[in-house]
Structure formats: structure tokens, C-alpha cells
Amino acid sequence: MLRTGFLVSLVAAGISLASTAHAQQKTVYMPAILELSGPGAVSGTNFRDGMLMAIDEINKAGGILGHKIETPVLDTQSDAGTSRAQLQKVLDNKPYVVFGPVYSGSVLVDMLMTQKAEIPEIVGGEAAAITQKNNPYVFRTSFGQQFSMPKIANYIRDSIKAKSVALIWVNNDFGKGGRDNFTKEMKDRGIKVVADISTESGQADFSADVVKIKGANADAVFVYLNEEESARFLKEAKKQGIKAPLIGETTLLGQKVIDLAGGAADGVQGHVGLTVDAPIKAVQDFAAKFKARYNYVCDHNGIKGYTAVYFAKYVTEKVGKFDSKAFAAKAHGLTITPKEEPGILMEAMWDKNGDIDRESFLGEVVNGKQKIVKILPMLSKK
Amino acid sequence: MASFIQLLVSGLATGAIYALIAIGFTLLWQTSQTINFAQGEFVMLPAFFVLTAMNLGAPYWLAALIGIALAVVILGVLFKAIIVDPMIKHGVLPLVITTIALSLFLKESVKDFYSSQAQPFPALVAPRDLHFLGAVVSLQSVVVLAVAVASVIALHLLLNKTRLGRCMQATAQNPTVARILGIPVGRMVLYTFLINGVLVAIASLLISPIYLAKFTNGETLGMAAFIAAIIGGFNQVRGAILGGIILGVLDNLSAAYLSSSYRGAFPLLILIVVILFRPQGLLGRAEERAV
Amino acid sequence: MNRFGLLTVAVAAVAAIVLPFLLKPFGIYLISMWVVLTIAAIGLNLTLGYAGQVSMAQGAFVGIGAYAVALLTAAGWPFFPAFVIAGLLCFAIGWLLGYPALRVQHHYLAFVTLAFNTLVFLVLRNEEWLTNGTYGIAGTERPHLFGLSTDGARAFYFFCLGMLVLLAAATWWMLRSPWGRAFVALRENPIRALSLGLDTRRYTLMAFALGSTLGGLAGGLYAPLVQFIEPNSFSLNMSFNLLLMVIVGGSGRFFGPFVGALIAVLLPEWMRIAEGYYLIIYAMLVMILMVFCPTGVLGLVEKLFKPKKPPAAAAAPTLKAEATSR
Known part of the structure; x- marks a missing residue:
């Protein structure tokens, strides 16, 4: 009987976990599904820490509509199948809103389920496809690649005045999505992509890639890699002396990459969708608070997580009750200003697809610091 | 041409790193039939020992010594005593599963108890670049190459020129006969684990300034070392260095001239070809049948 | 038994029949995953546990099967022909992968x-024209059986369970046939098997092909x-x-994969x-499990209940003893 007993107790224990939530009075169940282990752990951890900071602040101030936010954080192991299972687990407990995940593959499978369950999901994924499926329950708190890439493309055309560009990207769903959007925007603007270099996630040695880029002799180099790969690339690029301007999107100009690259990041320029270095006091205060609490510098995923919670709070208060369907209806076309809700940090607007619109920045790295050179207005305000 | 030389030089530097990790990998196999799937994590970990010691106020040299000492104790002595010894008589596979679990354990521990973020790591040598026939190579890479070659020479001398080394070789070749000859087989095996502990700690100190310290670093490094060890010869220390260098250079050349999205495939194809046509590896000696 | x-x-x-009526959708999803992975592990147990050929590619066959079914059903094929194709494809590729096993053994074969x-x-990642690359394939339809949809969580679970029973029964039958005995002979002593007139070549390839087929079929269920x-x-x-799963459950034991998959699916969830x-x-x-029972959970159970039987006979293929051969 030993084995059977073991079996039953395992099953029972595995399942009963799902029902531990929910118990206390006056809470609202808003679980998060995030990449806490595996290759996505850096993004997931940042998102989680930003999110939990916002939740603590809101709960300390009395919660949402008098309800404390209850947010268990479930790990997807950076795997779509696991993320689907964890989402199923929280859906069984009727959540009000779901946060995460960050990996686009996981988002694409999870959002089908939240749509079926009619529960809003505020995701960290940036793939263009996420908001192009007519899913009224998916929202994001950062630019999708279909918005950030045109901004980069304009910058390369107007400010750099490049006729040709070399492209280096990381071959995962983040990098591939960016690469596909970027090449499309380049084609639309008549700029030639003379080198199109795929790299591996976790790649250590970038010398072959830099040799290829040097050989391509492009007017500009667009770098779309994750953080430590960005840093390794920048070091190698400096070593081999790439002359063309290095252009990046958000990650490449982040303080983390600048610190890791140790001087090799100077001169890098590009578009920054979301940054703790934005010349906005609320954002800088947030960054300082985050650093003080977690002892590391927050990246854009941290801001995504933080603002996601305040977004949910604001919409709920506008609706006046906890109603998932009404939440989704209300949030489309909504504009939130920091005056009404300081936690949103910057004025933001959500369109009919769940995409966010807000100001973004053009910046460059000078003496080991990100410097914002221009503020790009919201698309809807042009 | 300059770019070709650059690819060769860079590949050599990277290959030296792989070689340094592969050496310990082959040592463990030879004396204890341990296929250590956590070898990459073994290289990732000492950097965090050093960082922790430095956070507690130790100067770099002291922190580095502490890191090496901890690596020898934890990844050498404890790894052997707790994991390898109880399992060794049950064949290779349970031990393979255990080292896979160990690699997950080490990764997750570093992530949870230190940080998921990549950490800058102090350089052992000044970050200077050397120019060579139109190619650039960092001084760090040259030091790595030198250390790798020195390690192999030192090990070669130890194994072939000293009594201790010959005892270790006898243990590796036939533990039963070695025992009959009065060689303390257990202690010989322990020595190889200690050597591996030192090697991974040195590798960690050398690599982390270049690649940054991060909990996932072991995945790429471990697999590369594994491939290097097999190509060069799983039962020969000097095979590891050839394997590492072939892998590093091949990696670069295939990424530059063949296909960047299939760069990972070429070393694997070489590996398959080597196993099928020269299973003992390029420099390995054929294993004799024991029975 | x-x-x-x-x-x-x-x-x-x-329990397998009653549980889905007691569980929420998440629980049903988990036990469905257990069923699917058990099928793949049975296949690996066949190759590794019975025939003694170390394969570290079973996951690839699950992938090939999953992609075959996902792509064919997306192209308008009904499920069952797609499912059969997935199995045949993996049989063929598994047969080819068996060829290296004729030259090298044990750890070399593992590499x-x-x-x-x-x-x-x-290939799955880079050949985007075929596999949609890193973007993956979403929304593989669940099959209809006798006009009934298996779209619901419980219905699909029973569909998978039915497949598991069928495939496990087929494996059980095969292991008791001369083939099964040939596989074990191959593991225990290939040279003796050869000298007894066994076509070791054919059985080696067959062990690979059949194990891979089960992996592919598991993949065919994984996608939907x-x-x-x-x-x-x-x-x-x-x-x-x-x-x-195979080693922890008890390699070379028929019910090993069932137990191993249960542990691998539920233990992390439980933790x-x-x-x-x-x-x-x-x-x-x-x-800890491996250190205390290297022959797997079933090996431990056997040891506890039948202390007289020497456990080594049915143990995992011990590579060490033969590491120096070939």
C-alpha cells in the first residue's frame, strides 16, 4: 500500500495547493505568472519586484476599494507549457486580474485562456502579435515591437541618415520578433540591411559577429540583444574598433548594460521606451525607491510591473467594483495622468487593442551615464 | 585576411576557456566514470564565492583564495563524498541524473541567495588590448590561454613524471589491478576531484571578468566543455586542450562564414563524426576491453 | 506480478478514472501531462531500460511528434492520420538514429x-518556413472521437488515458514476445546474444525505432x-x-516510467x-532519491518487499562495468 498512499498524497497535496488562496476577508485575488527561473529570470524578477513594491504601497494605503491585493507569484520556469499550467491553476480560483508573463510565447498561450475566462491579463511581453489578435482582455504596460521599431527606424533615417544598416539580434522570441519588425521598417524606408546576424541566448563570444559587422561596412549597427549579451557585444565591438554608430532599443542604453560593459557603452545611442533614467521626477523617485528596497538597478521590466498594478488600481476605481469584464471594457481608450494616479509615473493611454501609448525618449550614453537628448511625444498627440 | 586572423585569435582565446573546463571534466571521467553535467555550474559558482567574500569586506586576493578554497572543499571533497561515492557502484546513469539535478540546484541557489542579475567581476589583469597581425586580442584572453596551457603541462608532468601521477594513472586505467598493487585508489580518486576543484575555481576567476558572473553562465560553458572533451579525447588530458581550441575556432569560423543561426550545429556535427569514426577522440588512446 | x-x-x-471527477481543471491538466509524459518515458524505458541503449534524445522525438501533429492538423488533416504519421516519422528517424548505436555504445551513444x-x-527553431520558428504554433485542435469532441479538459484526459492504456498494453505484449526477450538479451550480454544467433543489429535498430515512436506519439498528444x-x-x-523519469521510476521495470513521470510532474508542483x-x-x-535508491523507486520497493532477490539483475544498465569495452 505504500506506493498507492504515496501516490494519492502526492496528487492531493499537489492539487490542494491551488485552493490555499482566497481565504482571508476583503482581499482581491490578482495572481502573477512570471519567469522566476530559467533564461527569463532577470526579466521576470524585475517585473515581480516592481509589481510587489506597488502592491505594498497600495495595501499600506488601504488597498483597492478597501480590499487588500493578494498576489501569489507563480514561476513559469521560462517555459510556455509550465506557464499554461500555472495559469490554469490560478484561473481555477477565479482571479480578478492576472499579471504577467513576460516571455511572448508564454503570453500567446496564456492569453487564449484568459480570454476564454474573460479575465484581464496585464502582460510584459513585447511581441507585436500579442495585441493583433483582437483579444479584448490583454493589456501591456510597455510598447509592443510594432511601435518601438518604427521609432528606431525613423531615428536611423532622420538623425543618423544611414543608407545601410547591420543588424545583430538574439535568436529567441524577443529578438526574433524585434528583428522581423525592424527589417520590415527598414524596407519601408528604403534602408538596406547589409548584415543580419543571429546570436544565441547566453552566447559568450561575440568576436565572429563583430568581424562580420565590420566586414559589412554599414552606416549604422542596430543591436537587439538581452542585457549581458549586449554588454559582451559592446566590449567586443570596442575591442575590434567598430566605427559605425551603435543603435539600440531600450535594453542597450539601460544602466545595467552600461555598468556591465564598463566604459564600452559610451557613444551608444537609440530609442528608450521605458527607462529609470527618464528626465521625469516621478520615474527617478521610483528608481531610487526600487534601488533602496532591492539593492539593484531596476530595468524596464520593473517599471512594467510597477505601473501594471497602478493601472489595475486606477481602472478598478473608475469602474467602482471588482468586475473583470467591466475592467476590460473600461480600460480600452482610457488615459491616465500622473496627477490623477501618481503611481502611473507618466501619462499613458491604452488603445482599443490593449497597447499602451506614452512619451518615449531618444538617448545616448555619455561618460557611463544614459543621457536623454529628446522626448518623443505620445503617438496620439502628434 | 585580417578578419580571418581575428577569428582564429579570438577562437583560440575562447577555446582556451573551454579547454580549461574540459580538463577537469575528463579527469573525473577517467578516475571515477563521472560524467559531470554540472561542470559548467562548477565554473559559475566560485565567482559568487569571491563576490560574497568581497561584499563582506575581503580584498580581492583574499577573496580569490577563499573562492578557490571553497571550490576545493565543496565542489571537490563534498561533491565526491556526498554524491559520487554512494552512487559510483550503481553505474553511470543514476550519477548523470544526480549531476543534472545538482546543476539545477546550484543555479537556483545562486539565483535565490545572491541575485538573478549579471554581476560585474573584478579583472585579474588590466583590461588591455594587444594588437597582433591586424587582429586584436585582450590581455585577459592571453592570460587564459597561458593558464590553460600551463595547467595541461603541469598535469601532464604530474601524471607522467611523478610516482603520485603514475598511481593516479594506474587507478584510472584499472582500479582493480591498482588496488592489488597497493595503490590507495580512494585517495587517488579524491586527488582528481581536488584538482578539478582548483581548475574550475581558476577558470571562474579568469572567465567571469570577460563574461560577467551570472547564474545561467554554466549552461553554455558546460556544454562547450563537454563537446571539447569528447572531440579531443575523453580519456586524455591533453586532448581537452585540442578539443577546446578546435571548438573555439570552429565556432567562430562557422558563425562568420557559414550560418550564424546554425552556429551551434557545426561543433555537434564534428562531435558525431568524431565519435563514429574515432570514438576515443582525436588525441585519446583506444580503450582496451577490460574483460 | x-x-x-x-x-x-x-x-x-x-484512481486514474475517479480523480478527474474530483479535480479542478488545473489538476486534470497535470494528470493529463503525467499521462502524456508517461507514454514518452515508456518509450525511453524500452530503448534504455530493456534494450540497454542510452538515448538522450527522447525529448527531440516528442518534439518531432508534436510538430508533425500540430502542422498537419493546422493544414486541415484530421487528428488520427496526423497522429499515425507522427508515429511513423519518429519510427523512421529513430531507426536512423539507431545506426550509430551499432558502432558505439554506452556513454558515446549518449553523446x-x-x-x-x-x-x-x-532545425525546429531555424526552419521558420516549416515550423514558424521561435514564434511557435498555437491552438492545435483536440481530436473528435466517434463524433464526440475531446475539447474539454476531462474528455481530453480520458482520450490520453485511453491512448496510454493501448500503448502500454502493446508494449507489455511486445516485451513478452520473443522481441522483448531479445531486447533484454541485448542489454545483458550483446556478445552472447550474437553468438546465440540473434540478429543484434536488427534488434538494436528496432529498440531505437520503437522507443522513438512512443516518444513521437506522446508528442502527438502534447501538442493538443x-x-x-x-x-x-x-x-x-x-x-x-x-x-x-525512467531512472527515478526504475529503469527496466514496466511500471517504472509511470512512477517516474508521476514524481517528475507532481513533485515540483507539490514543492x-x-x-x-x-x-x-x-x-x-x-x-537524495538517487543517492538512496539508485535503482529507482520501484527498485527500492522491490528491495523492501523481496529482500531475497538480488536487485542487480534488473538494475539500470550498468555502464561502468562495461565502460572499458569498445
Whole structure:
């Protein structure tokens, strides 16, 4: 009987976990599904820490509509199948809103389920496809690649005045999505992509890639890699002396990459969708608070997580009750200003697809610091 | 041409790193039939020992010594005593599963108890670049190459020129006969684990300034070392260095001239070809049948 | 099998039928995943546990099967022909992968299959025209059976369970046929098997092909279960995980994969009580389990209940003893 007993107790224990939530009075169940282990752990951890900071602040101030936010954080192991299972687990407990995940593959499978369950999901994924499926329950708190890439493309055309560009990207769903959007925007603007270099996630040695880029002799180099790969690339690029301007999107100009690259990041320029270095006091205060609490510098995923919670709070208060369907209806076309809700940090607007619109920045790295050179207005305000 | 030389030089530097990790990998196999799937994590970990010691106020040299000492104790002595010894008589596979679990354990521990973020790591040598026939190579890479070659020479001398080394070789070749000859087989095996502990700690100190310290670093490094060890010869220390260098250079050349999205495939194809046509590896000696 | 064993299997069977009526959708999803992975692990157990050929590529076959079914059903094929094609495809590729096993054995074979697994991953990721690359394939439809949709969680679970019973029964029957005895002879002493007139060549290839087929069929169920597949899901991790199931359950024992898959699916889930540290604890438990019962859970059970039987006879193929041959 030993084995059977073991079996039953395992099953029972595995399942009963799902029902531990929910118990206390006056809470609202808003679980998060995030990449806490595996290759996505850096993004997931940042998102989680930003999110939990916002939740603590809101709960300390009395919660949402008098309800404390209850947010268990479930790990997807950076795997779509696991993320689907964890989402199923929280859906069984009727959540009000779901946060995460960050990996686009996981988002694409999870959002089908939240749509079926009619529960809003505020995701960290940036793939263009996420908001192009007519899913009224998916929202994001950062630019999708279909918005950030045109901004980069304009910058390369107007400010750099490049006729040709070399492209280096990381071959995962983040990098591939960016690469596909970027090449499309380049084609639309008549700029030639003379080198199109795929790299591996976790790649250590970038010398072959830099040799290829040097050989391509492009007017500009667009770098779309994750953080430590960005840093390794920048070091190698400096070593081999790439002359063309290095252009990046958000990650490449982040303080983390600048610190890791140790001087090799100077001169890098590009578009920054979301940054703790934005010349906005609320954002800088947030960054300082985050650093003080977690002892590391927050990246854009941290801001995504933080603002996601305040977004949910604001919409709920506008609706006046906890109603998932009404939440989704209300949030489309909504504009939130920091005056009404300081936690949103910057004025933001959500369109009919769940995409966010807000100001973004053009910046460059000078003496080991990100410097914002221009503020790009919201698309809807042009 | 300059770019070709650059690819060769860079590949050599990277290959030296792989070689340094592969050496310990082959040592463990030879004396204890341990296929250590956590070898990459073994290289990732000492950097965090050093960082922790430095956070507690130790100067770099002291922190580095502490890191090496901890690596020898934890990844050498404890790894052997707790994991390898109880399992060794049950064949290779349970031990393979255990080292896979160990690699997950080490990764997750570093992530949870230190940080998921990549950490800058102090350089052992000044970050200077050397120019060579139109190619650039960092001084760090040259030091790595030198250390790798020195390690192999030192090990070669130890194994072939000293009594201790010959005892270790006898243990590796036939533990039963070695025992009959009065060689303390257990202690010989322990020595190889200690050597591996030192090697991974040195590798960690050398690599982390270049690649940054991060909990996932072991995945790429471990697999590369594994491939290097097999190509060069799983039962020969000097095979590891050839394997590492072939892998590093091949990696670069295939990424530059063949296909960047299939760069990972070429070393694997070489590996398959080597196993099928020269299973003992390029420099390995054929294993004799024991029975 | 003795009375104790029969009773255990009967109780487990009843549990497998009753549980889905007691569980929420998440629980049903988990046990469905257990069923699917058990099928793949049975296949690996055949190749590894019975025939003694070390394969670290079972995850790749699950992937090939999953992609075959996902792509064919997306192209308008009904499920069953797609499912059969997935099995045949894996049979053919498995047969080819068996050829290296004719030249090299044990750890060398493990390395070749490991390399093969990564090559399959690269192809799945890079050949975007065929596989949709890193974007993956979402929304694989669940099959209709006799006009009934298996779209619901419980219905699909029973569909998978039915497949498991069918495939396990077929494997059981085969292991008792001369083939099965040939596989074991191959594991225990290939040279003797050869000298007894056994066509070791054919049986080696067959062991690979049949094991891979089961992997492919498991993949054919994985795609409609998760309804999203991407190359990452079928990287080395999946193969390692399946290997873990076989070894932890008890390699070379018919019910080993059932127990191993149960542990690999439920244990990490169960450990989530420990929140952030759950993977650390899971990894520790696996190490402890291996240190204390290297012959797997079933090996331990056998030792506890039948102390007279020498456990080594049915143990995992011990590579060490033969590491120096070939």
C-alpha cells in the first residue's frame, strides 16, 4: 500500500495547493505568472519586484476599494507549457486580474485562456502579435515591437541618415520578433540591411559577429540583444574598433548594460521606451525607491510591473467594483495622468487593442551615464 | 585576411576557456566514470564565492583564495563524498541524473541567495588590448590561454613524471589491478576531484571578468566543455586542450562564414563524426576491453 | 506480478478514472501531462531500460511528434492520420538514429543522441518556413472521437488515458514476445546474444525505432494538450527530464516510467509550497532519491518487499562495468 498512499498524497497535496488562496476577508485575488527561473529570470524578477513594491504601497494605503491585493507569484520556469499550467491553476480560483508573463510565447498561450475566462491579463511581453489578435482582455504596460521599431527606424533615417544598416539580434522570441519588425521598417524606408546576424541566448563570444559587422561596412549597427549579451557585444565591438554608430532599443542604453560593459557603452545611442533614467521626477523617485528596497538597478521590466498594478488600481476605481469584464471594457481608450494616479509615473493611454501609448525618449550614453537628448511625444498627440 | 586572423585569435582565446573546463571534466571521467553535467555550474559558482567574500569586506586576493578554497572543499571533497561515492557502484546513469539535478540546484541557489542579475567581476589583469597581425586580442584572453596551457603541462608532468601521477594513472586505467598493487585508489580518486576543484575555481576567476558572473553562465560553458572533451579525447588530458581550441575556432569560423543561426550545429556535427569514426577522440588512446 | 503488485495497479487504475471527477481543471491538466509524459518515458524505458541503449534524445522525438501533429492538423488533416504519421516519422528517424548505436555504445551513444537532440532543436527553431520558428504554433485542435469532441479538459484526459492504456498494453505484449526477450538479451550480454544467433543489429535498430515512436506519439498528444508548442519545449531539458523519469521510476521495470513521470510532474508542483525555493528543494530531493535508491523507486520497493532477490539483475544498465569495452 505504500506506493498507492504515496501516490494519492502526492496528487492531493499537489492539487490542494491551488485552493490555499482566497481565504482571508476583503482581499482581491490578482495572481502573477512570471519567469522566476530559467533564461527569463532577470526579466521576470524585475517585473515581480516592481509589481510587489506597488502592491505594498497600495495595501499600506488601504488597498483597492478597501480590499487588500493578494498576489501569489507563480514561476513559469521560462517555459510556455509550465506557464499554461500555472495559469490554469490560478484561473481555477477565479482571479480578478492576472499579471504577467513576460516571455511572448508564454503570453500567446496564456492569453487564449484568459480570454476564454474573460479575465484581464496585464502582460510584459513585447511581441507585436500579442495585441493583433483582437483579444479584448490583454493589456501591456510597455510598447509592443510594432511601435518601438518604427521609432528606431525613423531615428536611423532622420538623425543618423544611414543608407545601410547591420543588424545583430538574439535568436529567441524577443529578438526574433524585434528583428522581423525592424527589417520590415527598414524596407519601408528604403534602408538596406547589409548584415543580419543571429546570436544565441547566453552566447559568450561575440568576436565572429563583430568581424562580420565590420566586414559589412554599414552606416549604422542596430543591436537587439538581452542585457549581458549586449554588454559582451559592446566590449567586443570596442575591442575590434567598430566605427559605425551603435543603435539600440531600450535594453542597450539601460544602466545595467552600461555598468556591465564598463566604459564600452559610451557613444551608444537609440530609442528608450521605458527607462529609470527618464528626465521625469516621478520615474527617478521610483528608481531610487526600487534601488533602496532591492539593492539593484531596476530595468524596464520593473517599471512594467510597477505601473501594471497602478493601472489595475486606477481602472478598478473608475469602474467602482471588482468586475473583470467591466475592467476590460473600461480600460480600452482610457488615459491616465500622473496627477490623477501618481503611481502611473507618466501619462499613458491604452488603445482599443490593449497597447499602451506614452512619451518615449531618444538617448545616448555619455561618460557611463544614459543621457536623454529628446522626448518623443505620445503617438496620439502628434 | 585580417578578419580571418581575428577569428582564429579570438577562437583560440575562447577555446582556451573551454579547454580549461574540459580538463577537469575528463579527469573525473577517467578516475571515477563521472560524467559531470554540472561542470559548467562548477565554473559559475566560485565567482559568487569571491563576490560574497568581497561584499563582506575581503580584498580581492583574499577573496580569490577563499573562492578557490571553497571550490576545493565543496565542489571537490563534498561533491565526491556526498554524491559520487554512494552512487559510483550503481553505474553511470543514476550519477548523470544526480549531476543534472545538482546543476539545477546550484543555479537556483545562486539565483535565490545572491541575485538573478549579471554581476560585474573584478579583472585579474588590466583590461588591455594587444594588437597582433591586424587582429586584436585582450590581455585577459592571453592570460587564459597561458593558464590553460600551463595547467595541461603541469598535469601532464604530474601524471607522467611523478610516482603520485603514475598511481593516479594506474587507478584510472584499472582500479582493480591498482588496488592489488597497493595503490590507495580512494585517495587517488579524491586527488582528481581536488584538482578539478582548483581548475574550475581558476577558470571562474579568469572567465567571469570577460563574461560577467551570472547564474545561467554554466549552461553554455558546460556544454562547450563537454563537446571539447569528447572531440579531443575523453580519456586524455591533453586532448581537452585540442578539443577546446578546435571548438573555439570552429565556432567562430562557422558563425562568420557559414550560418550564424546554425552556429551551434557545426561543433555537434564534428562531435558525431568524431565519435563514429574515432570514438576515443582525436588525441585519446583506444580503450582496451577490460574483460 | 504478485498479488501486492496487482492490487497496487488496480488501485492506481481506479484512481486514474475517479480523480478527474474530483479535480479542478488545473489538476486534470497535470494528470493529463503525467499521462502524456508517461507514454514518452515508456518509450525511453524500452530503448534504455530493456534494450540497454542510452538515448538522450527522447525529448527531440516528442518534439518531432508534436510538430508533425500540430502542422498537419493546422493544414486541415484530421487528428488520427496526423497522429499515425507522427508515429511513423519518429519510427523512421529513430531507426536512423539507431545506426550509430551499432558502432558505439554506452556513454558515446549518449553523446551522439545528445548532439542529435540539439540539432533537432536548431532545425525546429531555424526552419521558420516549416515550423514558424521561435514564434511557435498555437491552438492545435483536440481530436473528435466517434463524433464526440475531446475539447474539454476531462474528455481530453480520458482520450490520453485511453491512448496510454493501448500503448502500454502493446508494449507489455511486445516485451513478452520473443522481441522483448531479445531486447533484454541485448542489454545483458550483446556478445552472447550474437553468438546465440540473434540478429543484434536488427534488434538494436528496432529498440531505437520503437522507443522513438512512443516518444513521437506522446508528442502527438502534447501538442493538443498544451495547445502551444515552441522549439524551447523540446530542448535537452525535456530529454533530461524523461531520462530522470525512467531512472527515478526504475529503469527496466514496466511500471517504472509511470512512477517516474508521476514524481517528475507532481513533485515540483507539490514543492511550490516553498515558493521561490521550490526548484532548489526539488533538485535536492532528486539527488537524495538517487543517492538512496539508485535503482529507482520501484527498485527500492522491490528491495523492501523481496529482500531475497538480488536487485542487480534488473538494475539500470550498468555502464561502468562495461565502460572499458569498445
